Every structure is written in C-alpha cells, then in structure tokens.
Amino acid sequence: MTPPVQPRERLRVAIQKSGRLGEPARELLASCGLTWRESRDKLFLYGESLPVDILLVRDDDIPGLIADGVCDLGIVGRNVLVEHGLEREAQGRPADLNEWRQLGWGTCRLDIAIPESEEWTGPQQLEGLRIATSYPQTLGRWLRDNGVDAEPVVLNGSVEIAPRLGQADVVCDLVSTGGTLRANQLRPVTTILHSEAVIAGPRATLDDGRQEIADLLVRRLDGALQLKESRLLMLRVSRDGLTDLLPLLPEGHEPTVMRVDDRDEVSVQVLVHGSVSWSKLEQLKHAGAHNLMVLPVEGMLA
Numbered sequence: 588m589t590p591p592v593q594p595r596e597r598l599r600v601a602i603q604k605s606g607r608l609g610e611p612a613r614e615l616l617a618s619c620g621l622t623w624r625e626s627r628d629k630l631f632l633y634g635e636s637l638p639v640d641i642l643l644v645r646d647d648d649i650p651g652l653i654a655d656g657v658c659d660l661g662i663v664g665r666n667v668l669v670e671h672g673l674e675r676e677a678q679g680r681p682a683d684l685n686e687w688r689q690l691g692w693g694t695c696r697l698d699i700a701i702p703e704s705e706e707w708t709g710p711q712q713l714e715g716l717r718i719a720t721s722y723p724q725t726l727g728r729w730l731r732d733n734g735v736d737a738e739p740v741v742l743n744g745s746v747e748i749a750p751r752l753g754q755a756d757v758v759c760d761l762v763s764t765g766g767t768l769r770a771n772q773l774r775p776v777t778t779i780l781h782s783e784a785v786i787a788g789p790r791a792t793l794d795d796g797r798q799e800i801a802d803l804l805v806r807r808l809d810g811a812l813q814l815k816e817s818r819l820l821m822l823r824v825s826r827d828g829l830t831d832l833l834p835l836l837p838e839g840h841e842p843t844v845m846r847v848d849d850r851d852e853v854s855v856q857v858l859v860h861g862s863v864s865w866s867k868l869e870q871l872k873h874a875g876a877h878n879l880m881v882l883p884v885e886g887m888l889a
C-alpha cells in the first residue's frame with residue numbers, strides 16, 4: 588500500500604536529471620526567477636527565491652511521481668506522458684494528469700520505421716510483424732486504430748538496432764533528424780505521435796496552498812515563454828503618416844502611440860511576436876517611419 592502523502596506547503600517540480608530535457612528545463616525555471624541550493628547527492632534542488640523545490644529524476648519516472656503526489660508538476664516529453672495515460676487506461680484507472688503547458692522545445696516524433704530496402708504500402712503491411720518500441724501503449728493504440736494485429740517487442744533503449752539483431756522486423760521510436768534510423772538502415776514511414784516538452788500536472792486542484800504557488804510559477808512561465816519570442820519595436824512617425832503606417836506594423840500587441848513634446852510627430856511602440864526582419868524595417872522607413880529600433884524584452888507581466 589502507498590503510504591499517505593504528508594502535507595507540504597512547498598511546490599515540488601520533477602525534471603530530468605540528465606538527458607535531453609534536463610538542462611533546458613533548468614534554464615526555463617531559472618528564467619522564472621528561481622534560485623536553488625543543491626543537495627549533496629545532487630538529486631534535489633532546494634528553492635531559495637520561491638517555495639519551489641526541484642527533484643532530478645529519470646524522465647520515465649516523472650508521470651508516476653506526479654500521480655503518486657510525490658511531485659506536483661513535471662517537465663517531460665509528451666511521449667512519456669501519453670504512454671503513462673494509456674497505461675492507466677489499460678488498467679481501467681481514470682486519467683490523472685494533464686498537459687498544463689506546451690514548451691515548444693524537445694520536439695520529436697514517434698515514428699514507425701522499416702528497413703530502407705522495403706516498400707511502404709500502408710499500416711496493413713505491419714500485420715503479424717514484431718515491432719520494437721519503448722512505447723507499447725502508444726503503439727498499441729495506433730495499431731488498434733488502424734486495425735492491425737502486430738506484436739510489440741518492448742525494449743528500453745537501442746531500439747533501432749533490434750531489426751539487425753533479429754529481435755524485431757520494424758521499429759517504433761523517437762525521431763528528430765532521422766540520423767539514428769539512417770545509421771541503422773531504417774527509414775521512417777509514418778508518425779504516430781508528435782512530441783515536445785510539456786509541463787505535466789494533475790487534473791485535480793493541488794491543496795495545502797500549493798495551487799497558488801503553482802499558479803504563480805505557471806504565470807511566470809507563460810511570461811518567460813512569451814519573452815523568448817518577443818521584441819519591442821519602437822519608431823517615430825509624423826502625425827499625418829500614422830494612419831498609413833499602422834497597418835504595416837508586424838503582428839503583435841496593440842501599439843502604444845505617444846505624443847512627442849513640441850513636435851508634429853508621435854512615438855510608436857509595439858510588442859512583436861518573433862523577430863523583425865530587415866525588409867520589414869525598410870518597408871516601415873519607406874512609409875515615413877524613422878528612428879526605428881528593435882529591442883529584446885527582459886521581463887514581462889501581463
């Protein structure tokens with residue numbers, strides 16, 4: 588039996604100890620103003636600036652740790668979270684976790700790949716074959732959806748080598764550049780899941796004051812994610828030229844227009860999503876703007 592979870596007034600966030608998502612997850616949390624003291628065994632980071640502690644673990648353990656209430660949130664690949672959800676479903680248990688946010692990095696696909704020498708005619712071709720994968724539930728759902736009866740061979744690593752070793756006929760594994768598949772004379776033929784890093788959290792509200800801390804952290808995360816993509820565009824234009832210029836501004840927030848003392852011109856500021864190209868600046872200049880400036884944004888709170 589699982590022991591009862593002790594009340595905690597500090598939020599605990601699980602991230603990958605090493606591997607692909609560990610460092611970017613730490614950077615993201617640091618960009619939210621979190622600072623830490625590291626435990627001697629380097630498995631626990633005690634939050635100093637906010638009551639938010641970080642647990643460093645294997646990525647596969649993250650959904651289970653949240654489900655058991657050991658952690659409140661986690662930064663993990665969608666592939667791992669979906670597999671956890673389907674495993675629970677297979678056990679007849681209700682869904683317990685959600686994607687609270689999508690982070691836009693750690694992007695990869697869960698693909699079926701077959702030997703390079705073979706033709707691909709469609710999912711039916713997999714009937715009766717052995718498919719090596721670390722994601723048996725996600726693969727199983729896709730096979731069911733496609734009415735294919737195949738045999739998943741579960742491996743925790745080095746999945747791509749399985750066909751060469753005679754352990755499987757094809758594979759279902761994570762792909763980003765496709766380099767690992769090519770090195771093993773395999774080629775991707777269909778995608779069964781698009782993945783990226785996500786914030787995983789419980790569906791239910793947290794208690795003991797942790798929901799408030801989680802909300803604060805997520806608000807800062809939203810700001811940090813938006814910031815990465817944001818630039819402040821500043822320019823000046825004559826009052827008469829403003830109406831023609833406004834429709835040319837790059838997509839972003841509502842522009843702020845300010846009077847410039849004793850002048851027949853205004854200063855315009857607009858928060859822009861993404862970068863501002865040279866050709867856009869030239870177009871604005873051609874339309875009468877001057878003193879154009881594009882600035883990075885260091886902090887933002889809506």
Ligand SMILES: Nc1ncnc2c1ncn2[C@@H]1O[C@H](COP(=O)(O)OP(=O)(O)OP(=O)(O)O)[C@@H](O)[C@H]1O
Nearest residue numbers: 603606607608645646647664693694695761762763
């Ligand atoms: N080639 C890739 N490109 C981009 N993202 C990837 C790639 N491979 C995996 N990922 C994403 O990064 C996550 C972590 O991958 P990694 O290879 O570090 O995991 P791991 O070997 O299972 O690590 P752990 O030791 O924590 O169990 C994956 O679950 C997936 O979401």
Ligand SMILES: O=P(O)(O)OC[C@H]1O[C@H](OP(=O)(O)OP(=O)(O)O)[C@H](O)[C@@H]1O
Nearest residue numbers: 607744745761762763764765766767768
């Ligand atoms: O399409 P590619 O860019 O080649 O990436 C795909 C590889 O990346 C991941 O493994 P990783 O390199 O993280 O090593 P691991 O198998 O030790 O987890 C994944 O399991 C694939 O093997």
Ligand SMILES: [Mg+2]
Nearest residue numbers: 645646647648
């Ligand atoms: Mg793992």
